[in-house]
Amino acid sequence: MKKRLFLQTEFDILTTQQAEYLLSKSRHGCYEHGEEIGRILAHQLRQRTANQTIPAINDEQGSKCTDSLKINSCFQNFYQVLYTSECPTTPSVLENFLRSLHVPSVDPNIADSLGKDFSALEIISAIGSMQSGKSPGPDRYLTEFFKKFSDQLAPLLMSVFEESLSLKTLPLTMRQAVISVILKKGKSPLECNSFRPISLLNTDAKILAKVLARRLEGVLPSIISPDQTGFIKNRYSFFNVRRLCNILYSPSPPGVPEVVLSLDAEKAFDRVEWGYLFSMLERFGFGNKFISWIRLLYTSPIAAVRTNNNLSPFFELKRNTRQGCPMSPLLFAVAMEPLALALRQNNDIRGIH
Template sequence: MPEFLRRQLDHLTTTHLLLLEATRDTSHKQRRKLFRSEAMWTRSAECEAIIQDLWNYNAYEDCPKRRRLRSELEEYLSHEEILWKQRGKAQWLAEGNRNTPYFHTRASARKYKNSISRLRDKNGEWCITHEGIQQIISSYFADLFQTSFPSEEAMERVIRGMPARVSENMNDTLIQPFLADEVKFAISQMDPYKSPGPDGMSSAFYHKYWHIIGPEVTSFVLDFLNHSYFDTMFNYAYIVLIPKCASPENMNYFKPISLCNINYKIGSKLIDNCLKPLLPTIVSESQSAFVPGRLITDNILVAYELNCYLAHKTWGSVGHAALKLDLSKAYDRVEWIFLGGF
């Protein structure tokens, strides 16, 4: 069935509102449903039995085991969906949300609100076709993240001029091998209901069934961190666009986030825990965000006070000026050649 669109158009001379009504082909949406581990599984004894049986099957390593487990859980999920369709009039409670018409209406409205039905291209023209929207998004990120071909010699000169902030004692701490207890602690720190990555697994699943899957997951993560064993699937991620405003019109009003696989999140959490105690010493005091004990509002207040001072300065022979620089997505523009220099 075609998708129906209704949009209010821009107007310059008339006091009337112009409405655009159109249909759009939705055949592209006919795709295989993505696997997602469900929080309700953690309450099912049958689900735990499935996991126990498959994880004790010694012929499979971690990744093939998870693929086999995923297949079995997908079949279990399909049976659950059929069951709840048969009990369509029953009221059931799942993490505080009741299966009511109000809840489904809210969910549908949220899905519609989060969908990208149109975007402006570089020329400011609206595009409502899926192919056109995909091209706008792809071109935007291709232009944004392309290399600037920096000079290796110039970069080395800059790096040589930077003072070392990591002492020998700090380095000895950083190169210590990670331990199994740290993996379990990292899992306990993770939000159980964060959106999953391509593997479909959530932290809630790992929390509940850690007594079954914990040893092999721990071995997998430690092999990566301590011995540089790296499976390409480990680094897969979904890129999701988060709107910065209520009605984004072009790509500048979206910020991308990565939904990573759960094992990748565990590894990054371990590294984060290792670096966190050293950050206040390594990171400059002028960097007031993303460091424990510092707030980004500190710099905002300082900038406000400085601008007030400049605006009210009416005496003296020495003048001052303030520059406003556009550093959009500054943290996302790091050259690989720069990282390789370390």
């Protein structure tokens, strides 16, 4: 069994290297065949369009829908239910859960710095760090536009952000998102839950989230255990893969059974309850000002679903961390850490060292 796992690990490494080589080769081909670039891109565009087409979907009763508008309605209903809170936060329940946990806290001075006023330079830097070539949000303004005019736009954005915080709500367009769905590999194309939702946010909202994310990412390593490598700055998933390999190939104490358990949280980002998330931010010692900025991002957000070039009506969201928002993976790490703390601090569970 150990030999099989070792060979599988080696195969995965070789596969990754091959994928990197093929990606590099495909980019080289675009440069080499410059005069044919139009045809290459046209072919890629046709392939992408074909992959995004959803010819049929099962509705809530299990009946297959092939009408384009009905397909869109099925997805709207699915996400409207998914983003409806199922677990209203009860303070007493949270307190009972957290009472026995030792939760690390952000240094008070650092917590204060997280909530400091924005500067135009900080906004310009955040804009410059954003990736170009991304799909725009509902207002169709690209990241490239904000990069081109960042010096002129930064003071205006700073004023909008500050006024929004004082009013405790963002402008309507900054609360909007269009959900684009992508079929997960190996999943049935007839089920709505087989698709991954990507929220296309307007760029001004992403800039606000980016500024906050850049502040938060520097703090998380001090409160998130090294065991959690996902989404944490300077940590990588292969750290845990290497740790697992070390455990598998290390001598086991005689008579001590070892178990490796792999769990997948279904619709993990989509099921994050906001009340719980805000409580965790408070418990970790983030300052009131910084938490107010996070609350602002999650005050009355709305979304519409796009399928087959059809756009559903907008509907309210009551939970989730939007995949496509710079803050989402960081907030998800914060939301998951109390569970990891509970496992580590449980006297009935002993880890392998």
